[in-house]
Structures are given as C-alpha cells and as structure tokens.
Amino acid sequence: MSLLEIRNLKVEFDTAKGPFKALDGVDYTVDAGEVLAIVGESGSGKSVAMLATMGLLPDSATIAADKMEFEGLDLQTLSARDRRRVIGKDISMIFQEPIASLNPCFTVGFQLGETLKAHTDLRGKKVKTRVLELMHAVGLPDPEGRFNAFPHQMSGGQCQRVMIAMAIACSPKLLIADEPTTALDVTIQKQILDLLVQLQRDSGMGLIMITHDMGVVAETADRVIVQYKGRKMEEADVLSLFERPQNPYTKALLSALPENATGDRLPTVSDFAEAGGF
Amino acid sequence: MSGDTILKVRDLYRVYETKATMFRKAKSLTAVKGVSFDVERGTTLAVVGESGCGKSTLARMLTMIDAQSSGSIEVDGLPINIAKTGISKEMRQRVQIVFQNPYGSLNPRQKIGDVLEEPLLLNTDMPAVERRDLALQMLQKVGLQPEHYGRYPHMFSGGQRQRIAIARAIMLKPKLLVLDEPVSALDLSVQAQILNLLKDLQDEMGLTYVFISHDLSVVRYLSDKVMVMYFGEVVEYGTRDEVFNAPQHDYTKKLFAATPQADVASIRKRLALKADAA
Amino acid sequence: MKNQPPAVSADLTQLEKESRSATKAQLAEFWYYFSQNKGAVVGLVIFSALVVVAALAPWVAPHDPGFQFRENFLTPPFWEDGGTTSFLLGTDAVGRDILSRLIYGARFSLFIGIIVVAVSLTGGIVIGLIAGYMRGIVDTLIMRLMDIILSFPSLLLALVLVAILGPGLVNAMIAIAIVLQPHFVRLTRAAVLAERNRDYVVAARVAGAGHIRLMFKTILPNCLAPLIVQATLAFSNAILDAAALGFLGMGAQPPTPEWGTMLSEAREFILSAWWVVTFPGIAILVTVLAINLVGDGLRDALDPKLKRS
Known part of the structure; x- marks a missing residue:
C-alpha cells in the first residue's frame, strides 16, 4: 500500500x-x-x-x-x-518563506515546544530536551543559545532549519516541502537540501x-x-x-536550462510547443 | 572592440552609517569595500554573489540611486558622483536599470504606454506623437504587441512585465544597462526567452551590460567577464572561462560546488552513492 | 533604429479602443468584488436613494419644511390615533411637517459630508504625502502636531473650535474637518512609507522623475485605496458629528431642518411625542449605516487588488 x-x-x-x-x-x-x-x-x-x-x-x-x-x-x-x-x-509541510512561516512574537524554542505538546504526550522538562535534540538534528549551531532566540534574530537558512525541525518533530510519515530553498542563497540551499535528504534517508x-x-x-x-x-x-x-x-514539454524545460545551452540561443518552451502541440 | 572601456570603477566604497541614539552607539557598515573594475563596450560583466555581498549596493551606485562614499565611477568618460554634482539628464541617458521583481518594478496604476514614455517625457523635448511611435516600436522590439500599449501591468505575466521593464530601460538608448537579477523571479522557460531577448538587444543596439546574479548557470551563458563578490569585496575577477575553469578563491570554489548539477552524469553519481549507502 | 513609424501606428483608433477596454476591465473587476459584498450593495442602494431624494427635495417633499401649520401642533404619524395622511410622519411642536424637514435635512447632511470629506481629504493627503515622502524633521513635526490633535476627544475639540469660531453650520464643518484631518494624514503617511521604497518608485526616480512628480503622480495613485475607504467612514462621521454639534446647539441653527438640530429642538418632547425625536434619529442611523456598509464593500473591492498587483 x-x-x-x-x-x-x-x-x-x-x-x-x-x-x-x-x-x-x-x-x-x-x-x-x-x-x-x-x-x-x-x-x-x-x-x-x-x-x-x-x-x-x-x-x-x-x-x-x-x-x-x-x-x-x-x-x-x-x-x-x-x-x-x-x-x-x-503529514507535515514546510514552506518557501521560512521567516514568514515562524511567528515573530515567540522564541523558536517555544514554538517547537508547542508543536510537540500539540501532538505528543511529552510535558515539562522532556519537551525542552526533545526540542534541543531536534535543533541539534537539523544542524542548528548552538541549540542551547538558539532556544531563546526570536525568528528575526536568525538568518533565513537557520529559520528554515527550525521549520524543518518543527516539521519532523513528530516523526511524520510524509514530509511535503514546498519550494523549501527558493528564498535561500545557493550555498545555504545546498546545506538545506542535503539535510532534507539525510533526514529522509x-x-x-x-x-x-x-x-x-x-x-x-x-x-x-x-x-x-x-x-x-x-x-x-x-x-x-x-x-x-x-x-x-x-514529453515535449519536459524536453523543452530541460533544454531551456542555460547550462545545457548548445548554440548561441536558448531554445524556449514555445519553440517546442509548436512542434509538440501540448 | 577591445580596449574601448565604457565603465571604469576605481576603489569604490559605500558605508552605511546608523546615527547614535540614546540607546545605541553609532555604527557603520561597509557594504562595498574598495571595488575596481572596467567594462568594455558591448560586453557583459557578471557580478556574482549571495545576499549581503554588496552586489545590489553596487548596482544602486552605478545607476545613481545612491551616492558612493568614496571612489570614482566613470561612464563613457563622464564622471559620476551624485553627492557632489547631482544628476544631469546627460548622466541619466547613459545608465539605466532593470530590477529583479517585475511585479514590483512597474507602477500598478500606470498604463504600459505611459510607463515607456515616462523617461522620454522627463529627459527629452520630444513631441507626444513621436514618443508614442517610439514606445510602439519598442514594444515590438521586446516581443510585445502594439495593443499592449493601453493596458495595465497586472494584465501581463511575469515574463511580459520583465520585457516591459527592459523596454523602459532602453527607451533612452543608454550606453550601460545594469540588470539586477533580471531573470531570477521568472519561470525557467520565460527565463530563456528573456535571456535571448537580452542577447538580441545587445547585438542590435551595442548595449553594455552589468549583469548581477546569483545563478551561475545564467552567468556562464551570458557573460564575458565575471566578478565574484563576497562581503563587499571582489574575491575573483576574470574572463568567464578563467573563472569557471580555474576558480582561484575558496569562496568561488564553494559556490560552484553548491550549485545544483542537472546533468545525467551527476544524477548517476548521486544515485550510485545512495545505493552504496543503503 | 530609424524614426520611421511602425506600420501599426496607423491604426490609432484601435489603440485607443484597447486602452479604454483596459480601463473598463478594471472597473468591471472592481464591481465584481464590490457586488460580492451584499451588505455593501444594500448600503449603496439606500445611499443612492438618499441622494436622489435630497436632490429632488422640492418636488418630493409634501410641504414646505419651514411652514408652520397652526392647527396641527405635535400631530402623531398617520397610523397613530389622531394622525392624518397629510402629515405622514407627524408634525413637530410648531406644526412643521417632519417628513418634509427630514427630506430637506438630507441635503444638509450630504452637503456637510461632502464638504468635510473634501477639505480633510485634500489637506490630509498633502500633509501626509509631505510627511511620508520627506521623512526626517518635517515628518516628526507634522506627526507630533497630528498626535496633539488626536489626543483630544474629537467632539470636545470640535466644540472648542466652534466656540472660538462661533456657532453655525459652516464653522461646524470647518471644525469637523480639522478634527478628522489627522486620520487622513496618518493613513496617507503610512501608505506612502510602504510605497516609497518599492521598485517602481525607484524606477521612476532613475527615469528622472522629480519630487513633485514622484509624490503626486507615482506614489499617490497607489495609496488611494485605503484613503477612499477612510473617506466613506469620515463621511458618516462628519454627519454624526454635525448632528451632535447641532444637537448641542453649536451647529446649524434653528429653524434649519438639519437632523441634529431637529433632535435638539425636540428634546423636551421625548416623553410626550416620541415621533419628533425618533424619526430624525432613525434618519441619522440609516444614513450612517448605509455609508459604513458601502465603505466596507469598498475595502473588500480595493484591498485584494493592491496585494495582487
């Protein structure tokens, strides 16, 4: 199934x-x-x-x-x-804008704790321990110090890590990532993708x-x-x-990648649309 | 055309000062630290870097939106220092800019015709009929239809809006066009069309581009020279082939390594690694 | 590039048609969102009816609003005992027909609303634009002045101003306009602050637009949506405040058939002749409610638009 x-x-x-x-x-x-x-x-x-x-x-x-x-x-x-x-x-989900996805009024530690309390039986000290574990798992440097940080005090990449921590807090069976790295820099994107794939594996x-x-x-x-x-x-x-x-559309998409450019001009999707008729 | 330098930048600095208040000391942040480069007529210089590296600040200085703190900018022999001399119509006709987000860079309450005619209206004494003819010509040149003249920006797709923004920028026939991430908000297939358009316009009008981007594959496709910026400094500067084939600085290497590879060989390699791990 | 007109420019009528249909499409979209709000449509109908009645007052009203029917002091409405169909809503203490006075009173209320909104909106936009665009010391001075005005209870301030200027409808309108102005200033400034760093403003600056053009031609049209909504609310506020001033004897002076003044004249008959106070009160209530509903619909119609484009 x-x-x-x-x-x-x-x-x-x-x-x-x-x-x-x-x-x-x-x-x-x-x-x-x-x-x-x-x-x-x-x-x-x-x-x-x-x-x-x-x-x-x-x-x-x-x-x-x-x-x-x-x-x-x-x-x-x-x-x-x-x-x-x-x-x-x-099922949990992470979104494109990590900073906008976190509530600016509460610390990230608190917000992670709330997620845990809503879906698990963990209470009291155990919540904090688990939150710190999660923050460590998603590779946030200095989880203890970050626990009481507000979202605006962290970078976009760090916020996305917090979002991922929140998403995997209850060990979901399915994680949906909606453009998780589009708002991030290339080097940060690499780290976040690696993290997601590693957590998934x-x-x-x-x-x-x-x-x-x-x-x-x-x-x-x-x-x-x-x-x-x-x-x-x-x-x-x-x-x-x-x-x-x-599919002609897939072909078009792939050939529109600048790194696959062979000639002087990039082929566009409309070039293929005429031929493929999709 | 080599040796015909159109943009000459020497030792450019930009310092942002925050004023001291009752609760804070005065702080200064140097966004651009001593940048020097030349761009030759009809070529493309790509400025690469991640957020906060100062590339947008550089663009704002080149296009006279902000003044430089020190250093010199010279466009086709005309020195630019707006803090001292202000901006003349002559300066404005030499440099124009295209912004990243085509949804924000067009006035929602201005019809396309007015958008295109505004630069002419403000900088030349051209009669209205002539302005309209030029605007109509320009619409065709960037691949739009004359009936788009009377429409509002929200009736267009992102790619069409970016065409309009490009058309506005070249209405004054500038010598230098600064492109601030012009394709990064666009879909892949549209991106290819816009890149083609930029290439065509460059060939046709002999435009010189300063192309600011974080996307290395686009840079590789379009640029003649590449400048990599990191925390306000230039860490790598050379021809495209030099930079891409033999990057010198660690940061450049890191940037290349982080860029996702969409070729079959890389996918094979990744899947093989994954199979090994399992 | 030769300056030879493209083949298409011959077809100028076609171009103009396109341009007009673009404008039409915008209006059609606006109407779609406005009409989604049923309350707003009801409000608009009531308000339009009010405007028609006020405009046609001499023909619609059964009697002269100032004429005193000596035999009919405090006649009740026609459905009560002793009522007559020639005075549908009864007469007041000196025998004037209440319905006619209400119909003529609508003219005053609308007039007050329009003038007050026009004055405070114009002033508010100019001051707010300057504050938001200039920033710095100018901004601080203007906004602190507005804060001072806002720190007074609005009716009290209006009263003080009328006391200085002297009672009367025109002075009441001036006072109300001054009291309502800071809201427009703040709203304009907030909208300008949000817009002034948008890319299209910078683009216009790069294209060579000067300060005045940037302020009024580039930024202002994009700040209008919240101002239009606020203007409708101010319209109803102005009617309410004018009625309150009239009631306190500081607005329109008797025998003007202004709704608030009518209420004030009828104060002593609250217990004996309920209709003398009730109908002006209902007129104020319905008018203000209708305008507020329209304002609500305008907000629905204008807000998503701003976010989308």
Whole structure:
C-alpha cells in the first residue's frame, strides 16, 4: 500500500473571471522512503495538489477526487478534528518563506515546544530536551543559545532549519516541502537540501519536493512528476527523465536550462510547443 | 572592440552609517569595500554573489540611486558622483536599470504606454506623437504587441512585465544597462526567452551590460567577464572561462560546488552513492 | 533604429479602443468584488436613494419644511390615533411637517459630508504625502502636531473650535474637518512609507522623475485605496458629528431642518411625542449605516487588488 494515493484530483477556484481550473485530473502516489519531486512553472498547480491534501486551500476552491487516501485513510471524508490529528503529526509541510512561516512574537524554542505538546504526550522538562535534540538534528549551531532566540534574530537558512525541525518533530510519515530553498542563497540551499535528504534517508519517511528548479530535482528526487497548466505531462524516475525525456514539454524545460545551452540561443518552451502541440 | 572601456570603477566604497541614539552607539557598515573594475563596450560583466555581498549596493551606485562614499565611477568618460554634482539628464541617458521583481518594478496604476514614455517625457523635448511611435516600436522590439500599449501591468505575466521593464530601460538608448537579477523571479522557460531577448538587444543596439546574479548557470551563458563578490569585496575577477575553469578563491570554489548539477552524469553519481549507502 | 513609424501606428483608433477596454476591465473587476459584498450593495442602494431624494427635495417633499401649520401642533404619524395622511410622519411642536424637514435635512447632511470629506481629504493627503515622502524633521513635526490633535476627544475639540469660531453650520464643518484631518494624514503617511521604497518608485526616480512628480503622480495613485475607504467612514462621521454639534446647539441653527438640530429642538418632547425625536434619529442611523456598509464593500473591492498587483 502506498503512503499517499490520490486519483483524478480536480481543483477549481472561483475568480472574478469565472471558475479557474488549477488542477485537472492528476494522480499522485508516494511510497514510504521515497523522494517524489513535483516540478512545474507558476500556474502548473504543483503546490495546489499538496495544499488540497493538507486541507489548506481557501473556501473559494472546489476539490474533487476519485480517491484521496493516506495510509488507507480517506482524507476526503475525514472530519476537521480528525484531519488535524493526521496533519501536523503524520503529514507535515514546510514552506518557501521560512521567516514568514515562524511567528515573530515567540522564541523558536517555544514554538517547537508547542508543536510537540500539540501532538505528543511529552510535558515539562522532556519537551525542552526533545526540542534541543531536534535543533541539534537539523544542524542548528548552538541549540542551547538558539532556544531563546526570536525568528528575526536568525538568518533565513537557520529559520528554515527550525521549520524543518518543527516539521519532523513528530516523526511524520510524509514530509511535503514546498519550494523549501527558493528564498535561500545557493550555498545555504545546498546545506538545506542535503539535510532534507539525510533526514529522509535516516527516518524512511516519504518526501515530496515541490519545486520549479530542475537542479533541485536532479540533486534530490527518486521519481519526478512534471506538471504544466494543471495537467501531468510526464512521470518517470529521475534518471530516465533527464536522460530520455518523453514529453515535449519536459524536453523543452530541460533544454531551456542555460547550462545545457548548445548554440548561441536558448531554445524556449514555445519553440517546442509548436512542434509538440501540448 | 577591445580596449574601448565604457565603465571604469576605481576603489569604490559605500558605508552605511546608523546615527547614535540614546540607546545605541553609532555604527557603520561597509557594504562595498574598495571595488575596481572596467567594462568594455558591448560586453557583459557578471557580478556574482549571495545576499549581503554588496552586489545590489553596487548596482544602486552605478545607476545613481545612491551616492558612493568614496571612489570614482566613470561612464563613457563622464564622471559620476551624485553627492557632489547631482544628476544631469546627460548622466541619466547613459545608465539605466532593470530590477529583479517585475511585479514590483512597474507602477500598478500606470498604463504600459505611459510607463515607456515616462523617461522620454522627463529627459527629452520630444513631441507626444513621436514618443508614442517610439514606445510602439519598442514594444515590438521586446516581443510585445502594439495593443499592449493601453493596458495595465497586472494584465501581463511575469515574463511580459520583465520585457516591459527592459523596454523602459532602453527607451533612452543608454550606453550601460545594469540588470539586477533580471531573470531570477521568472519561470525557467520565460527565463530563456528573456535571456535571448537580452542577447538580441545587445547585438542590435551595442548595449553594455552589468549583469548581477546569483545563478551561475545564467552567468556562464551570458557573460564575458565575471566578478565574484563576497562581503563587499571582489574575491575573483576574470574572463568567464578563467573563472569557471580555474576558480582561484575558496569562496568561488564553494559556490560552484553548491550549485545544483542537472546533468545525467551527476544524477548517476548521486544515485550510485545512495545505493552504496543503503 | 530609424524614426520611421511602425506600420501599426496607423491604426490609432484601435489603440485607443484597447486602452479604454483596459480601463473598463478594471472597473468591471472592481464591481465584481464590490457586488460580492451584499451588505455593501444594500448600503449603496439606500445611499443612492438618499441622494436622489435630497436632490429632488422640492418636488418630493409634501410641504414646505419651514411652514408652520397652526392647527396641527405635535400631530402623531398617520397610523397613530389622531394622525392624518397629510402629515405622514407627524408634525413637530410648531406644526412643521417632519417628513418634509427630514427630506430637506438630507441635503444638509450630504452637503456637510461632502464638504468635510473634501477639505480633510485634500489637506490630509498633502500633509501626509509631505510627511511620508520627506521623512526626517518635517515628518516628526507634522506627526507630533497630528498626535496633539488626536489626543483630544474629537467632539470636545470640535466644540472648542466652534466656540472660538462661533456657532453655525459652516464653522461646524470647518471644525469637523480639522478634527478628522489627522486620520487622513496618518493613513496617507503610512501608505506612502510602504510605497516609497518599492521598485517602481525607484524606477521612476532613475527615469528622472522629480519630487513633485514622484509624490503626486507615482506614489499617490497607489495609496488611494485605503484613503477612499477612510473617506466613506469620515463621511458618516462628519454627519454624526454635525448632528451632535447641532444637537448641542453649536451647529446649524434653528429653524434649519438639519437632523441634529431637529433632535435638539425636540428634546423636551421625548416623553410626550416620541415621533419628533425618533424619526430624525432613525434618519441619522440609516444614513450612517448605509455609508459604513458601502465603505466596507469598498475595502473588500480595493484591498485584494493592491496585494495582487
């Protein structure tokens, strides 16, 4: 049985210009111990699917799916209370803007402790011990000193480490990372990606990387789903995707990478759109 | 065209002073520490570095948004020191800038035609009809349609907005164009289009670029010379091939190592390592 | 690049059509978000009705608002015992038709609202723009002055100002405008502070825009959304304050049919003739409520727009 299984997911938003189809019948499966990358450009619906799974979409969204199961548990029929029990504990998520994702009014130690108290039976001194353990696990230098630091006193990379600590606090079975390194510098990005992959490998959890960056995909993923305008273009394991892309859109994306530039001009997606007709 | 230096920067410093208050001592922060370089006509200098390295401060000094604390800037023989001499129309017509975020750099309440005509209106005595014709020509030149003339920025995609921003910057036919991360907020396929456009414009108009970026693959594709900055200092400066093939400074090497590799060989290597570990 | 006009520029009418339809599209979007707020639409309907009635007062009102019907002192509304359909809402202590006075009173209320908002908005925008744009000592001086004005209870300050200027409708409006001004100043300044370092402002500066152009042409149009909302709220505040001043005898003077003044004249009949006080009160309540609902809808329609673009 897969960890997360979604069949034929459709999401529509109400807007001033009428309904907007953000996702049009996409399937997702993630197994335990697997790194799935969902790649796409803005408007591809890559984040929408996971936000729908987490129940984080606004009311203007209409969600429909033939199947939406986490470990055999139907997420669609779940009550809000039961959903909260699963989300945050068994499924957790980290976001693009680490500094904005933390509450500026509380210390990071306190916020980590709150997460633990909400989902585990740990109380009192044990909470602090576990928080320090977590901070150590995500490679924050000087956890004791950082415990009482406020988010604005730390750098973006450190904040993202705290977010990761919060996400893995309850040993989730599935971690969803939505553009976790887009706001960070290249050298910090490398560290955070390495950390995520190492944590995933050590704990055997499933990891979904949502990204627009082919480099991040190449560095982390086992399997890749390429999306474009709410549809799935291609799904393949990472090596075959880069070696033998089947879909014209994937080909276009790969050849638009400046490092793959062969001639004087970069081929663009529209060059391929004419030929491939997607 | 070698030897025809258009931008000459010598020993440039920028110091930010915070004033002493009742509770704080006066502090000074040096964002740019003694930077010197030359750029030849019709070539591209890439300035590479991570956040806080002073590359944006450098851009602001080159484009006369901020004054330098000391040192000299010379654009096509015209010395620039706005703290002493102020800005003349002549200076303004030589240097223009394109910002990173196309969503923030266009006035939401200004129609595209007005955006493009503003520089002409303020710096030349051109009659309105001529200004409009030039704006229409420019729209076509950057790959947009004449009917876009009367629309508002929010009706455009990110890539189109960046085309508009580029069009505005070259309305005055500047000698030097400073590009402050012009493609890093854009999707991959759009990024390729904008990079192509920049190359075309350079060939057609003989523009000189100072291209500020954190993305090494883009830099490699576009630049003639590369300058790497780290904490306000230039740690590496040379032709593209020199820097990319034989980086000298440790920081440059670290930067290269951290850049995600999206080629098949690197993926193979990573998967092999992973299989070994398992 | 030769200065030869592109082939397309021949089709100028086409261009202008595009330009107009772009403006139209913006208005259509604005209306969509505004109409999503049902309360705001109701408020707008009531407010429009009020404007129509006030404009057509001489034709709509059954009687002259100042004419005293000597036989009909304190006639109750028509559905009460002793009421007559010729005075639908009854008459006051000197026999004037209340409905007619209310209809004419709407003219005063709207007039007060418009003038007060226009004066305080214009002043507030100019002062706020200067404070937010200049920063430094100018900013500090202006904002401390505004803080001083704000530290007085608003009605008390208005009273003091009227006491200095002398009672009367015009002076009351001046006083209310001065009292409401600091809100606009603060709001404008806050919006300017948020906008002044945005890239498009810097871009305009690089393009060569001077201070005045940056302030009024580049920054101001992007600060208008919160100001429009605040203006509607100030409109209702002005009506309320004017009514309060009228009630205290410091605003419009009798026999002007201003709603607050009507209330004040009717004070002694609160227990004996309820209609004399109730109807002006309801008129004030409904008007203020309608305007506030419209303001709420405007906020809904204007806010997301700012965030998106």
